[in-house]
Amino acid sequence: MPSYVVTGASRGIGLEFVRQLSASSSNTVFGLVRNKGGARELVGLSGERTNVRILEADVTSPASLKAAAAEVAKVTGGTLEYLINNAAYVQMERREYDLVKYAEESEEDLLEKDFNENFKVNVVGVIHTTNAFLPLLKAAAGKSLVKVITVSSGVGDTGLTLAAHYSAHVPYSASKAAVNMIVAKYAAQFAQDNIIFLAISPGLVDTATRPPTPEELEKIVAFIEAMKPIYPDWDGKPITPEQSVKHVLNVIEKADRKDTGAFLSHFGNKKWL
Ligand SMILES: NC(=O)c1ccc[n+]([C@@H]2O[C@H](COP(=O)([O-])OP(=O)(O)OC[C@H]3O[C@@H](n4cnc5c(N)ncnc54)[C@H](OP(=O)(O)O)[C@@H]3O)[C@@H](O)[C@H]2O)c1
Numbered sequence: 001m002p003s004y005v006v007t008g009a010s011r012g013i014g015l016e017f018v019r020q021l022s023a024s025s026s027n028t029v030f031g032l033v034r035n036k037g038g039a040r041e042l043v044g045l046s047g048e049r050t051n052v053r054i055l056e057a058d059v060t061s062p063a064s065l066k067a068a069a070a071e072v073a074k075v076t077g078g079t080l081e082y083l084i085n086n087a088a089y090v091q092m093e094r095r096e097y098d099l100v101k102y103a104e105e106s107e108e109d110l111l112e113k114d115f116n117e118n119f120k121v122n123v124v125g126v127i128h129t130t131n132a133f134l135p136l137l138k139a140a141a142g143k144s145l146v147k148v149i150t151v152s153s154g155v156g157d158t159g160l161t162l163a164a165h166y167s168a169h170v171p172y173s174a175s176k177a178a179v180n181m182i183v184a185k186y187a188a189q190f191a192q193d194n195i196i197f198l199a200i201s202p203g204l205v206d207t208a209t210r211p212p213t214p215e216e217l218e219k220i221v222a223f224i225e226a227m228k229p230i231y232p233d234w235d236g237k238p239i240t241p242e243q244s245v246k247h248v249l250n251v252i253e254k255a256d257r258k259d260t261g262a263f264l265s266h267f268g269n270k271k272w273l
Pocket of ligand 1: 012035057087089090202203
């Protein structure tokens with residue numbers, strides 16, 4: 001009866017994790033959301049499936065995460081086999097900015113704001129979440145291999161950045177590169193334990209809740225154009241959350257102790273698209 005906690009379960013990839021994992025009635029799946037009222041689809045799913053439970057927590061609030069962990073412990077008897085750190089601040093504004101553009105536009109204050117917000121949620125938020133659930137993860141590690149997955153991004157890979165000359169989306173990319181290091185630090189700390197830590201990129205996934213504005217579309221097209229020369233066989237189209245999560249769950253299932261600390265794509269390697 002493995003149990004799973006998925007953060008950012010209100011929509012997009014997080015919601016799809018809950019949907020696919022809860023399809024097996026032997027799994028207990030806890031979806032963490034900031035606001036249950038804004039998670040209509042997840043609430044609907046929990047009405048249909050008794051193995052889906054919803055808890056409210058903000059990854060920037062350790063107190064709310066500890067309260068969520070206490071609720072999970074009540075249901076599971078104090079254990080947790082899988083934690084999926086999926087929640088993130090996916091910055092859309094100034095996505096096209098490179099490092100120099102912030103100065104050219106005299107927006108140095110925004111540079112600081114963007115870095116703070118991205119790192120607060122995407123890096124420190126992952127640490128708060130992992131630490132809040134560690135007692136449960138450690139308790140489960142006595143019986144089976146426990147897995148902590150952090151959803152990262154290919155744009156956090158320095159090799160891809162250099163190959164594609166992709167200088168935009170700086171604070172978000174830097175936050176994903178930083179969280180990959182956090183995953184490696186946890187892996188180093190728990191190398192002798194039965195807990196493995198992995199960063200996995202989900203691919204380019206269409207999680208939009210509305211059609212893009214012309215400006216947003218321009219930025220997405222610029223990203224795709226930058227990536228095409230690196231992946232000439234790629235059709236340039238985002239995949240669906242369903243396709244992405246199927247791939248990622250396959251990588252999670254196959255992951256073993258030798259993989260701990262790795263940063264992998266949804267294909268289980270370094271092919272990001
Ligand atoms: N989509 C892609 O192409 C793509 C590519 C590479 C990597 N990723 C990564 O995949 C993951 C999911 O992406 P997505 O496209 O599904 O994102 P999304 O649609 O923007 O959803 C983000 C999720 O994170 C939650 N969240 C944001 N800030 C939070 C906070 N402070 N506390 C708790 N939850 C918070 C949101 O909750 P609310 O509903 O409350 O806002 C939402 O559930 C992210 O880690 C992202 O970086 C996505």
